[in-house]
Amino acid sequence: MALLHEALIYDDDEKFVAVLAPFLAEGVRRREAAVAVVPEHHAGPLREGLGADADEVRFIESADWYRRPASTIAGWSGLVADAIERGYSSVRIVGEVEFGAGERHDSWTRYESALNDVFATLPGWAICPYDTRRLPGRVVADALRTHPVVRAGRRAPSELYEEPDDLLRAMAEPLPPVSPVPLVALRLTDPLSVRRARRTIEAIAHNLGWDRAAVSGLLLVVSEIALNSLIHGRGDRRIHIWAEQSSITCEVIDDGDGLADPLAGYRPPENPRSAGVGLWLANQLSDWLSIEHRDGANRVRFRFSR
Amino acid sequence: MMLGEVTIVLAVRAVSDLTVHDHLCFVYDRPAEARQSLLDYVVAGLARCERVHVYREPGAPGATIEKGLRAAGLPVSDLMASGMLLVGSAGETCLAGDDGDAARLVDVVATATRAALDEGLTGLRVYVETGFLLDQPDALAAWPGCELRFDLLAKQLPITAVCAYDVREWTPGNLALAEMVHTRRSRHHGALRMHAGRDGTLRLSGEVDWSAADQVYRLLVKTAWSRPTPVLDVSGVSFVDVSGARSIGTACEAIAGRHGPTRLRAAPPLLREIWDSATWSASFPSVRLED
Known part of the structure; x- marks a missing residue:
């Protein structure tokens, strides 16, 4: 049926x-x-x-x-x-x-x-x-x-x-709108740089008065998207961060080919070892997540609101 | 000051600052500083009326401990004759049994501590050089489990312990694994740790992320035989990502045949979020998430 x-x-x-x-x-x-x-x-x-x-x-x-x-x-x-x-x-x-x-x-x-x-x-x-x-x-x-x-x-x-x-x-997923200049721009070079990115975002959220529970999902999504970029992307990888009182928006950019499967992130993962668990979770937790591939750059932008 | 100098200063401080129940992973790369640390450690123990056992390796910093103590003015022969100080071979002590099981050291230390207490001493202070493991594959594989048992013993009895690792000889992977099963470590990088609580429950703490996932898997599998209970307290896990959560689940399944289901006590909300969102309960039936 x-x-x-x-x-x-x-x-x-x-x-x-x-x-x-x-x-x-x-x-x-x-x-x-x-x-x-x-x-x-x-x-x-x-x-x-x-x-x-x-x-x-x-x-x-x-x-x-x-x-x-x-x-x-x-x-x-x-x-x-x-x-x-x-x-x-x-x-x-x-x-x-x-x-x-x-x-x-x-x-x-x-x-x-x-x-x-x-x-x-x-x-x-x-x-x-x-x-x-x-x-x-x-x-x-x-x-x-x-x-x-x-x-x-x-x-x-x-x-x-x-x-x-x-x-x-x-029909592309629209990108969450942001101001032209991010608050912070960091290079992603290795897994330890992902930890540094988490520390930075944690500090920003703390300054905004977000409690630990509010920021933990954001830190997970940052990790998953940044690691995807390190593993599957190419070239110079960066993370940009925008902060407003009620929302934090992050964007991971690389020179990768983008997603081959347009339904990635929509389908529940079949098992823990299948690819896409991180993206599935990122989609679950983010208030708004968009993936764009344009002019040779792959861009994943996601927003968390309080 | 160079980075290497900072590291050794931290290591030396870590040794001299130890108190009862501490179990330090002492990673060194300069034998001269390590010799001085050992000397300070032994002298501090004797001053506190602790029996001191030094298990050393030829050519390692402990090889000259008697000479160093004499130079410091201590009556080494008298101390050894009275049993206050014992200097022995790490390899021979740990691998004395027919089965080459390095866990024998745990029994030796437990017996020696109880004897010291019976004699009115305040406890036992132990120093173990670990280089003997490097050409003993079976003992090396079982070593994290031995360290974990040692950690539990140090919680239960008045023991102060230092396990010395020469960073030039140990592989980074094995060294990182060893560091995780100590309550204290001389190198201040990374925060992942697994150690025993006084009630025998193991605690996993720190960031269980992609960088640590492989270590967590190896640690959970290699120490399964030495765990006193099937409970793993994860309340100290400050961050976990999908790779880290998967490594916990996969390890629990790998040891389930011998160990039964693992109960993850005080599972943090993020771990639950991953488990629930990815519907992993069916995939990892040997994992129980508990409050």
Whole structure:
């Protein structure tokens, strides 16, 4: 069984409930696990539409669920694994993505595309509602590129659908914006220079008043990205650091070829020895992580906010 | 002052500052300074009414200890005749058994300490030169485990111990491994350490990162036989990355057949984060993360 991944394009709440309540109710009747990740203002009407079946559906607030694309993928992995462990054969999902600020729209469109690959063999059916009253036209249009099936008036295969490998290459993850001059620039020459970079960032965070717990994830990501650069990159490796009161942004640059697999960092690692555990964790922990390969330079920029 | 001079000054200070229960990894590269350190160490022990055992190697700094003590005005013959001072061969003492097991030294020291206490002395002070291990592959492989047992013994009895390593003879990898299983070290670089607490629990502390991952793996595997409990206290791990966490997990699996599951006590949040995010519990079933 493969994942059915559909988009629902809608412009009124009655239509939202009219499509999704029967969809989830049917899942309940078929003894499938049913999950609705929706904004608070949609939870009430959807519960009402489901009637008694609402008790069998797990509701999650979308603002809590859609914080970072990679951790949302990890969340789905855990949720599906849990459902299967409890004896469900399949999962029905309503997932209304919180696209957030405009600068992150492409991040979430890339996430929607990656789902088709990461969960290709997942026994489930997911419908992602797109509210045309709230979302920009470009975001809604991109839903046709990231969902094999679209319900817009009628249910039909999307002729504009693109394979994840193609879309992720065509649509770059936007880089977290920074000022032109970093606060600190360090050269990465060997593993001990990675330790020095950690010390520097720890000192910066300390001066900003961040406690140890807040900075430990950042130090881990710095280590993993810097080591990836030392091991896989080429030429002059540097780390740049920007600090603001509520965020620290770092960037590791080298002359490497960049990632061969555009889905690296989205797929959960198969085992501890498989490549990509560090990048997976970096994606999990960072508030914003972007990898760019341009003009012969590979650039990984990541931001942690307090 | 040159960097080498700084290193030896730190090493000499480390030896003269020792107190009971200290177990020092004394790394030296200048025999003259090492001889002076040994002399100070022995004199300080005798002054504190400790029995002193020096286990030396031919050609190493300990070879001239009697001469140095006489020059300092000490009655060496009387001290040796009364048992206050024993000077013996490190290799012969450690490898005396048929099995060539260097752990015999631990039993020798334990017995000597109890005898010293019975005689009203305050404890035992030990100095061991380690060069004899370098042409004994089996003993060398088992040495980190011996050091760890020695560390535990020094916690439990009034023992002060110095293990002397000639940096010119030891490989950096083996030396780094040896340094980690001492409560004190003369070289002030790196912070990774594994040593025994008074309750017998082993503590791993410092930065367990990519640079240290291989050492951590080797240390955990090589010392498995000497650990009194399957508990490893990791509360002192100040940083761990994926490579470091993987080395712990892989080592615990490698020794599971003989050692059973390893309980990582007081696992820091970062270690848990890696374990949970990468879903390693299934891959490393012989690791138990505990609060």
